[in-house]
């Protein structure tokens with residue numbers, strides 16, 4: 001279980017998150033919603049360890065993550081798929097997948113064939129360079145690379161951004177399947193209410209760095225407040 005408690009995060013003198021509280025449970029999707037610039041990515045970077053927490057704390061499986069580097073969080077089962085995907089353009093698909101190995105013990109350094117049943121396109125494109133893939137294929141590659149870590153917490157920052165509808169649907173199906181297996185907690189950042197409403201078990205909405213709404217995913221589709229906050 002992930003617990004974020006009264007978290008503040010700043011960029012130098014500029015505070016981006018104020019008193020944020022949220023949690024994420026294994027077997028559930030927790031959606032983080034909000035318009036551009038409200039602090040969603042800042043929150044994800046604080047979870048993954050790429051930004052340090054100011055006041056407040058982040059606990060994972062009962063232990064504080066404060067001061068723990070991203071690499072060590074990955075070893076503790078926290079996998080982060082950043083916005084923009086961070087694929088290595090010059091490396092092949094296979095080599096991109098293999099970059100996950102550095103966080104794994106030697107005995108687990110192999111590409112689980114299950115990755116190809118989740119994302120068949122990757123198997124067809126193993127020898128292609130990452131930079132030659134479409135945005136949607138790169139997103140699938142980034143998620144596959146994160147899954148090789150066998151995460152207990154999967155953090156997905158706007159996986160649907162700039163991606164064609166058919167691949168958005170495929171990614172939604174994979175997220176559901178992973179959730180239903182009950183082996184990991186999933187934190188999903190989204191701007192699209194429809195996509196979030198279909199997947200969310202729980203949600204929070206951020207506005208100017210603060211949590212301004214939270215609740216069960218089942219309430220999202222009919223929430224007037226969510227529509228207003230997301231300016232739909």
Ligand SMILES: Nc1ncnc2c1ncn2[C@@H]1O[C@H](COP(=O)(O)OP(=O)(O)OP(=O)(O)O)[C@@H](O)[C@H]1O
Nearest residue numbers: 011014016034035036037038039040041042043083
């Ligand atoms: N490296 C940085 N240095 C200073 N301020 C930053 C930095 N990155 C983000 N910010 C500021 O922090 C605030 C939150 O930004 P953040 O990227 O977390 O928002 P977001 O909700 O993820 O937006 P988007 O949907 O556009 O990705 C914004 O005011 C932004 O200008």
